[in-house]
Amino acid sequence: MPNSTIIAISTPPGNGAIGIVRISGPGAEPLLTSVWQGPPPSSWTPKHLYSGHIVTPEGQCLDEVLCFIARAPHSYTGEDLVEIQAHGGHYLLELIVTQLLAMSTKSARLAKPGEFTQRAFLHGRIDLTQAEAVADLIAATNQAGVRQAGRQLAGKLSELVGKMRRDLLVLRAQMEAMIDFPEDEDVQGLHTAEISDRVNTLEGKITDLLATYQEGRAWREGVRVAIVGKPNVGKSSLLNALLREDRSIVHESPGTTRDLVEEVCTINGLAIRLIDTAGIRQGAEQVEQEGIKRSRQRIAQADLILALFDSSRPLDQEDLQIMELVGARDHVKLYTKIDRPPAFAETTLPQTVPILAISAQDGLGLEGLRKAMVQHFVRPNTASAEVCLSHLRHKLALEQALQTLQHIKDGMAQQISLEFLASDLLIAARHLGEITGEITTDELLGEIFSKFCLGK
Numbered sequence: 001m002p003n004s005t006i007i008a009i010s011t012p013p014g015n016g017a018i019g020i021v022r023i024s025g026p027g028a029e030p031l032l033t034s035v036w037q038g039p040p041p042s043s044w045t046p047k048h049l050y051s052g053h054i055v056t057p058e059g060q061c062l063d064e065v066l067c068f069i070a071r072a073p074h075s076y077t078g079e080d081l082v083e084i085q086a087h088g089g090h091y092l093l094e095l096i097v098t099q100l101l102a103m104s105t106k107s108a109r110l111a112k113p114g115e116f117t118q119r120a121f122l123h124g125r126i127d128l129t130q131a132e133a134v135a136d137l138i139a140a141t142n143q144a145g146v147r148q149a150g151r152q153l154a155g156k157l158s159e160l161v162g163k164m165r166r167d168l169l170v171l172r173a174q175m176e177a178m179i180d181f182p183e184d185e186d187v188q189g190l191h192t193a194e195i196s197d198r199v200n201t202l203e204g205k206i207t208d209l210l211a212t213y214q215e216g217r218a219w220r221e222g223v224r225v226a227i228v229g230k231p232n233v234g235k236s237s238l239l240n241a242l243l244r245e246d247r248s249i250v251h252e253s254p255g256t257t258r259d260l261v262e263e264v265c266t267i268n269g270l271a272i273r274l275i276d277t278a279g280i281r282q283g284a285e286q287v288e289q290e291g292i293k294r295s296r297q298r299i300a301q302a303d304l305i306l307a308l309f310d311s312s313r314p315l316d317q318e319d320l321q322i323m324e325l326v327g328a329r330d331h332v333k334l335y336t337k338i339d340r341p342p343a344f345a346e347t348t349l350p351q352t353v354p355i356l357a358i359s360a361q362d363g364l365g366l367e368g369l370r371k372a373m374v375q376h377f378v379r380p381n382t383a384s385a386e387v388c389l390s391h392l393r394h395k396l397a398l399e400q401a402l403q404t405l406q407h408i409k410d411g412m413a414q415q416i417s418l419e420f421l422a423s424d425l426l427i428a429a430r431h432l433g434e435i436t437g438e439i440t441t442d443e444l445l446g447e448i449f450s451k452f453c454l455g456k
């Protein structure tokens with residue numbers, strides 16, 4: 001357990017109406033007392049505000065402030081915690097922090113990013129999914145993101161994963177009993193069919209949870225949608241129409257867009273990063289070729305591709321290459337420029353994925369396209385009532401647990417001994433424990449908390 005005292009400015013850099021300095025650890029109260037002029041902190045009721053002055057040893061007043069103490073273990077960090085609400089000038093707040101550090105014995109230091117929340121985790125106030133939800137809540141850019149982080153912070157994901165983990169451990173304990181007491185008829189009741197039933201049920205629950213990942217991630221991080229097609233099909237025009245601004249250069253000559261043009265638009269609360277790419281074709285000159293190379297890289301990273309085909313020109317070899325490029329990926333086909341007379345029928349396009357007819361110029365079909373993009377990422381009737389998975393870390397751990405369950409089923413089919421099955425159950429339970437932080441490493445904690453803001 002940490003025994004140092006940490007100090008940080010918890011409000012963002014810049015000047016504001018108020019600014020907060022936080023101190024956490026065993027030295028929090030003495031440290032406050034050393035710079036405080038007002039009712040003595042030792043007499044305070046926890047979590048009640050007191051007004052006073054922050055002063056230097058020479059008696060110079062730095063600021064008039066409000067302050068409270070939350071005493072261990074009843075605080076955000078689980079340690080003694082002091083919050084000083086000062087006036088929000090950043091220079092002033094830095095002076096207060098400098099003063100505190102100057103007065104401290106050697107155990108007080110500046111906090112690292114996320115260290116207050118890390119302490120809350122280390123003291124068992126919250127688990128790892130809840131700590132991650134704190135960062136998500138701060139970073140959320142839409143209502144659904146806030147709601148999702150709120151649910152995770154309330155422990156809904158931990159509850160779900162914790163229940164699965166307990167089921168695995170109970171099953172394992174029953175198997176161990178069968179192994180340890182082969183003569184005891186009371187514990188021999190667990191039949192292969194029942195074990196396999198219970199493994200199947202867990203497998204189903206994990207699969208259901210994994211199925212929420214795309215949506216959860218979409219709400220938390222937003223999504224990337226690449227606009228792709230041969231030159232001149234109307235990609236940049238579509239970007240501009242969806243953004244309702246003149247963002248990307250549109251011109252009648254093919255090969256206009258070379259650099260990638262990216263902009264975020266929000267549709268039904270979902271942050272969609274639209275990426276206008278260079279038209280893909282053979283025999284382009286050098287600069288355009290570089291643009292095409294970059295386009296291909298961004299297309300590879302996109303969550304969804306809008307593949308554009310110009311309805312006013314006959315389909316050609318370049319269009320076929322686009323179909324090939326996007327064929328294996330999540331994509332929507334767009335039949336563009338429908339304000340013009342068609343050169344081929346919409347039905348000529350392979351009907352493997354939705355085809356939408358649009359005119360960027362006249363705004364036709366754009367509402368349908370907006371809806372289709374959102375529907376691709378969000379299941380109907382949700383910004384969901386249930387918990388969504390939104391972190392890759394959680395997804396990977398669940399996938400590993402799932403693989404281990406599959407391994408157990410394979411083992412059962414081959415009638416391998418109970419010892420092996422029981423040890424695999426423990427491995428699966430460990431993977432679930434990684435999600436909530438029952439099983440963790442310093443490296444993982446460092447990785448998670450370093451992404452937090454300073455002072456949180």
Ligand SMILES: Nc1nc2c(ncn2[C@@H]2O[C@H](COP(=O)(O)OP(=O)(O)OP(=O)(O)O)[C@@H](O)[C@H]2O)c(=O)[nH]1
Nearest residue numbers: 231232233234235236237251255256257279360361
């Ligand atoms: N009639 C009509 N013309 C359009 C429409 N969309 C785009 N155009 C025209 O098609 C030409 C090419 O449009 P862009 O949006 O620059 O096409 P692009 O796919 O970005 O082209 P590159 O960047 O060269 O690959 C321009 O002259 C546009 O005005 C449309 O919906 N209707």
Ligand SMILES: [Mg+2]
Nearest residue numbers: 235236256257
């Ligand atoms: Mg363009």
